Amino acid sequence: xxxxxxxxxxxxxxxxxxxxxxxxxxxxxxxxxxxxxxxxxxxxxxxxxxxxxxxxxxxxxxxxxxxxxxxxxxxxxxxxxxxxxxxxxxxxxxxxxxxxxxxxxxxxxxxxxxxxxxxxxxxxxxxxxxxxxxxxxxxxxxxxxxxxxxxxxxxxxxxxxxxxxxxxxxxxxxxxxxxxxxxxxxxxxxxxxxxxxxxxxxxxxxxxxxxxxxxxxxxxxxxxxxxxxxxxxxxxxxxxxxxxxxxxxxxxxxxxxxxx
Amino acid sequence: xxxxxxxxxxxxxxxxxxxxxxxxxxxxxxxxxxxxxxxxxxxxxxxxxxxxxxxxxxxxxxxxxxxxxxxxxxxxxxxxxxxxxxxxxxxxxxxxxxxxxxxxxxxxxxxxxxxxxxxxxxxxxxxxxxxxxxxxxxxxxxxxxxxxxxxxxxxxxxxxxxxxxxxxxxxxxxxxxxxxxxxxxxxxxxxxxxxxxxxxxxxxxxxxxxxxxxxxxxxxxxxxxxxxxxxxxxxxxxxxxxxxxxxxxxxxxxxxxxxxxxxxxxxxxxxxxxxxxxxxxxxxxxxxxxxxxxxxxxxxxxxxxxxxxxxxxxxxxxxxxxxxxxxxxxxxxxxxxxxxxxxxxxxxxxxxxxxxxxxxxxxxxxxxxxxxxxxxxxxxxxxxxxxxxxxxxxxxxxxxxxxxxxx
Ligand SMILES: Cc1ncc(COP(=O)(O)O)c(C=O)c1O
Numbered sequence: 001x002x003x004x005x006x007x008x009x010x011x012x013x014x015x016x017x018x019x020x021x022x023x024x025x026x027x028x029x030x031x032x033x034x035x036x037x038x039x040x041x042x043x044x045x046x047x048x049x050x051x052x053x054x055x056x057x058x059x060x061x062x063x064x065x066x067x068x069x070x071x072x073x074x075x076x077x078x079x080x081x082x083x084x085x086x087x088x089x090x091x092x093x094x095x096x097x098x099x100x101x102x103x104x105x106x107x108x109x110x111x112x113x114x115x116x117x118x119x120x121x122x123x124x125x126x127x128x129x130x131x132x133x134x135x136x137x138x139x140x141x142x143x144x145x146x147x148x149x150x151x152x153x154x155x156x157x158x159x160x161x162x163x164x165x166x167x168x169x170x171x172x173x174x175x176x177x178x179x180x181x182x183x184x185x186x187x188x189x190x191x192x193x194x195x196x197x198x199x200x201x202x203x204x205x206x207x208x209x210x211x212x213x214x215x216x217x218x219x220x221x222x223x224x225x226x227x228x229x230x231x232x233x234x235x236x237x238x239x240x241x242x243x244x245x246x247x248x249x250x251x252x253x254x255x256x257x258x259x260x
Numbered sequence: 261x262x263x264x265x266x267x268x269x270x271x272x273x274x275x276x277x278x279x280x281x282x283x284x285x286x287x288x289x290x291x292x293x294x295x296x297x298x299x300x301x302x303x304x305x306x307x308x309x310x311x312x313x314x315x316x317x318x319x320x321x322x323x324x325x326x327x328x329x330x331x332x333x334x335x336x337x338x339x340x341x342x343x344x345x346x347x348x349x350x351x352x353x354x355x356x357x358x359x360x361x362x363x364x365x366x367x368x369x370x371x372x373x374x375x376x377x378x379x380x381x382x383x384x385x386x387x388x389x390x391x392x393x394x395x396x397x398x399x400x401x402x403x404x405x406x407x408x409x410x411x412x413x414x415x416x417x418x419x420x421x422x423x424x425x426x427x428x429x430x431x432x433x434x435x436x437x438x439x440x441x442x443x444x445x446x447x448x449x450x451x452x453x454x455x456x457x458x459x460x461x462x463x464x465x466x467x468x469x470x471x472x473x474x475x476x477x478x479x480x481x482x483x484x485x486x487x488x489x490x491x492x493x494x495x496x497x498x499x500x501x502x503x504x505x506x507x508x509x510x511x512x513x514x515x516x517x518x519x520x521x522x523x524x525x526x527x528x529x530x531x532x533x534x535x536x537x538x539x540x541x542x543x544x545x546x547x548x549x550x551x552x553x554x555x556x557x558x559x560x561x562x563x564x565x566x567x568x569x570x571x572x573x574x575x576x577x578x579x580x581x582x583x584x585x586x587x588x589x590x591x592x593x594x595x596x597x598x599x600x601x602x603x604x605x606x607x608x609x610x611x612x613x614x615x616x617x618x619x620x621x622x623x624x625x626x627x628x629x630x631x632x633x634x635x636x637x638x639x640x641x642x643x644x645x646x647x648x649x650x651x652x653x654x655x656x657x658x659x660x661x662x663x664x665x666x667x
Contacts, residue, residue: 055421055553056539058433059276065420065430072553103274103538108552129274129538133264151277160280175278 004123004147004170007096008208008229011046015260016225018046020210021253022100022234024064025052025081026071033071034084036241036249041092043253047210047230048088049126052081052101059102059128063235063242078109082117089121098149100126111137115144124149124170132160135167142169149173149210154197158204165204174201174228176213191223198227221259231259265454268578270571273453275433275541282440287455289360294462299359306351307466310384311341313348315467317474317632323602323619330484330625332618333632335471335499338607344637345464345495346377346448352463354381357444364388364443368432370397370425370491371562371610372404373637374448379411389413392431394424397562403644422556426567429540449492450570453541457497457571464498471632472502479630485509485621488634489613490584491526491563493570495636501572504581512573513617515559516588522549523556528569529577529584537568544571560589560649561609561642587616593649595619596639608637609645 011018023036040048053068053076060068082099089097099122106114106127118125124147130137138148147170152161154177164172176194201209211224212232216239221231233256240252265271275283293299307313315336324332337345357365365387369375375391382389391408395417398405408415421427429452436445445452450460468486475482486503488496490512500510517525528534528545537546539554547555547567559565576582587595592609595616600606607615611634618633625631639646647655 056426056430058430058540059278059437061434062420069421076551078551104546104548104554105552107538108535108548108550128276129541131273131275131277131280134272134274153278153280155281156277157281 002147002170003145004096005208007123008046008171012208012229015046017221017259018230019221019256020047020049020212020230020232021045021237021256022049022051022232024067024071024238025050025084026074026076027053027067028070030074030076034088035246037085037088039246039250040253041088041095043257045095045253045257047096047098049098049100049232049234050081050085052076052078052099052105054102054105057102061235063238067238078105079117082122086117086121096123097121098124098126100128103127103129111140115140115146118146119144123147126173132164132167147171151175152201154193158200161201161204165207168205168207170207171230172201172205172207172209173232174198174209174211176211176215194224195227218255218258221256225259265458267457267571268575269536270542270544270574271454271457272543273541274538274543275453276437278437279433279440282436283453285360286444290356290455290459293356293359299355302355303352303463306355307348311347311351312339313466314470314474315339317471317478318603318605319478320599320603323599324622324627326598326602327619327622329622329627330629330631331479331627332622333479333483333630334605335467335632335634337467337495338605338611338635338638342373342377342380343641344373344377344608345467345498346374346637347380348466348498349448349460349463349494350374350377350381350446353444353446353459354385354387357387357446358385360444362442362444364390364439365446366390366392366432366435366439366443367446367448368392368425368428369404369448370394370428370565372397372401372408373563373641375408375413375415376404376411378446378448379408379413382413383411390435391415392418392428392435394422394428395419396423397425397428401562404641425565426540426554433541449494449566450497450572451492451540451542451544451568457542460494461497461501461570461572464494465501467495467498467634468500468502471499475630475632481630482506482508483632484625484629485511485631486634487511487513487614487618487621487631489564489610489636490514490569490573491566491610492568493573495634497570497572499632499634500576500582504576510576510582511617511621512577512582512584513613514584514586515557515561515564515613516586516591517558517560518589524558525586526557526559526565526567527586528567528574530586540568542571544568544574560592560645561613563608563610563637564613585617587613587620591616596646597650605635606639607635608639609642611636612639
C-alpha cells in the first residue's frame with residue numbers, strides 16, 4: 001500500500017480527523033512562506049500541502065489567486081521549492097508533505113524530473129487541471145511511489161467515480177461543492193447531500209478521503225468527523241495571515257487543531 | 261482532429277474535474293446540433309438576416325496598382341453586424357445555448373469586441389449575459405463596456421494577474437465551475453478545451469466557404485494566397501480551413517508588437533519565448549518563461565494580445581499547411597492608412613496586421629496572381645487607439661471639450 005495511505009490510516013487510529021493545511025510557496029516572500037510551513041510542522045499538522053504558484057490558477061478563488069500572483073513577484077523556482085520542502089519533510093517526519101501546482105509549471109519541469117526530485121520527501125501531488133483521463137501523464141510519479149492525488153466531485157457519475165478510484169492511491173481529494181476554492185456555505189440539506197456523496201465514493205474505494213473547499217473553522221471540521229479522514233483548510237489560514245500576520249495564522253492553526 | 265479533440269499534439273481537454281460533465285454535455289449537444297439540418301439552417305438564417313451575410317469580396321484596384329504586384333481582394337468581415345467576424349461565432353453558440361436550454365452565457369473579452377457581440381446576441385435571444393474583462397482593458401476600451409452595459413450585460417472587471425484577456429478567460433472558467441448547470445461558456449476564439457476550438461472554427465468557416473464561391477464568381481479561380489491576422493485564431497481558422505490542402509497558400513499574421521523582447525509582442529511562432537504548454541483548458545504554444553508561468557503580451561490591437569493560440573493553427577503550422585508570420589505595430593499603422601486612403605475602407609487594427617502582411621507579399625507577385633486578405637473587423641471602433649497612434653492632436657482637444665461640457 002502507498003506510504004501516504006498507510007500513514008493516514010495509522011494516524012487515524014489515534015485521531016478522529018487529520019488536518020491538511022495549505023501554504024503558497026513564495027507568499028508573501030519565500031522566507032515567510034517557509035516560516036508558515038515550519039510553524040504548521042511544529043504544531044504537528046498531519047499533512048502539509050504546498051502550492052507552487054502558477055500565473056493562471058483556474059481552480060482557485062480570489063484569495064489564493066491574488067496570493068499566487070504576489071508570490072510570483074518573488075520569482076519562485078520549482079527546483080528550489082522542491083529542495084526546500086524536501087528538507088522540511090526530512091526534519092518533520094511526522095508530517096507528510098504534498099505538492100500542489102497546475103499542469104504547465106510541472107510540464108516545463110518534466111514529470112520524470114519531478115518524480116526524481118519528489119521521491120525523497122514529497123509524498124504526493126495535486127494537479128487540479130490534470131483530469132483523470134490523462135492519468136498516463138502522471139505515470140513517472142507513480143513509478144517512483146509519489147501519489148497523484150485525484151479529485152472527486154459531487155454529482156460525478158458512478159462510472160467516472162469508478163474510473164478515478166481505479167487510479168487512486170494514497171489519498172483522494174473530495175471537493176465538497178461546485179465552484180472554486182475559498183467560498184463557504186452550509187445548510188442542513190447540504191450536509192445530507194455531502195454524506196450521500198461521500199458514501200457513494202466509499203462504495204468504490206478504501207483509499208483515505210480528504211474533503212476540501214469551504215472548510216474554515218474548527219466547527220466545520222467537527223461537522224465532518226466520521227465522514228472523511230482528512231479535513232483540508234486552504235483559504236481560511238491564508239486569510240488569517242493576511243489579517244494578522246503569523247500570530248493570527250498560528251491562532252487559526254491552533255483552533256483547527258483542537259479537533260483531534 | 262481525433263476523437264479526444266486533439267489536433268496533432270495540440271488541443272485536448274485539461275479542465276478541473278468539476279467541469280467534466282458540462283464539457284461532455286456541451287460536446288454531445290454540439291454534435292447533435294450539427295447533425296440536425298434544422299439547427300444548421302437556423303444558424304445560416306441568423307447569419308443572413310441578423311448579421312448581413314454573405315459579406316462581400318472586394319477587389320482593390322487602386323491599392324493593387326499602388327503595390328504593383330498581385331490583385332488584392334478583401335474579405336469584408338468588417339461588414340458583419342457588430343463590425344467583426346466575432347458575430348459568426350456568437351450566433352452559432354448563442355443558438356446552441358438556447359437549444360441546450362441554458363438561460364445564461366458568460367464570456368471573456370479583451371478589447372471588448374467579443375463582449376459586445378455576445379451582449380448583442382444575448383439581447384436578441386433573451387439570454388442573461390455576464391462578460392469578464394480585465395480591469396486594464398476596461399480602462400482602455402470603455403466605449404465597448406458602455407455598449408455591453410447598455411445592452412443589458414453585466415460587465416465584471418477582472419483585477420487578478422495581468423488584468424487582461426488571459427485573466428478574463430481564467431475568471432470566466434471559474435464562473436463556469438460554479439454555474440455550469442444553467443450557463444454556457446461562450447468562448448470568443450478557437451481556443452479552450454474540446455469542443456471549443458473545433459466549434460468556433462466551424463462557425464467561422466462560413467468565411468472561407470463564401471470566399472471559395474466568390475473567388476470563382478469574381479476571379480474565375482482560387483486565390484494564390486490568403487492572409488489573416490491571428491490572435492486566438494478564429495478569423496484565421498474561419499477563412500483558412502476550407503482551403504487547407506488546396507493550392508492556395510495560407511498565411512497567418514501575428515502581432516509583432518513593438519519589439520522582440522518579453523512582453524513587447526504576442527508572437528507564439530518563430531520565437532523561443534513560446535513553447536508547448538497546457539493551460540486554460542488546452543495544449544498549444546504559449547508564451548511563457550522557463551518556470552512555465554504565462555508571459556505578458558503587447559500589441560497595438562487589443563484583439564491580438566493573447567498568450568496562446570488556436571491548437572488548430574499550431575498543428576497546421578507544424579504540418580506546413582499554414583505559414584505563420586508577423587507584423588510590427590508601425591507597419592500595421594502604415595498598412596491601415598494605405599488601405600484607408602486608397603480604397604476608403606477603415607480596417608480594424610487587428611485586421612491591419614493581415615493587411616500589412618498581405619501588402620508586403622503582394623509586391624513580390626505578378627498582376628495575374630490574386631490574394632485575399634481577411635478584414636476581420638472594422639476600424640471605426642478603434643477610434644481612440646487610432647487617433648493616438650496617428651498622433652491626432654485635435655482629438656485630445658475634442659475629449660477635453662467634451663469633458664468640459666459635462667461639468
Ligand atoms: C476585429 C478582430 N480581428 C481579430 C481578432 C482576433 O481574434 P481571432 O484571432 O480569434 O480572430 C479580434 C479579437 O478581438 C477582433 O476583434
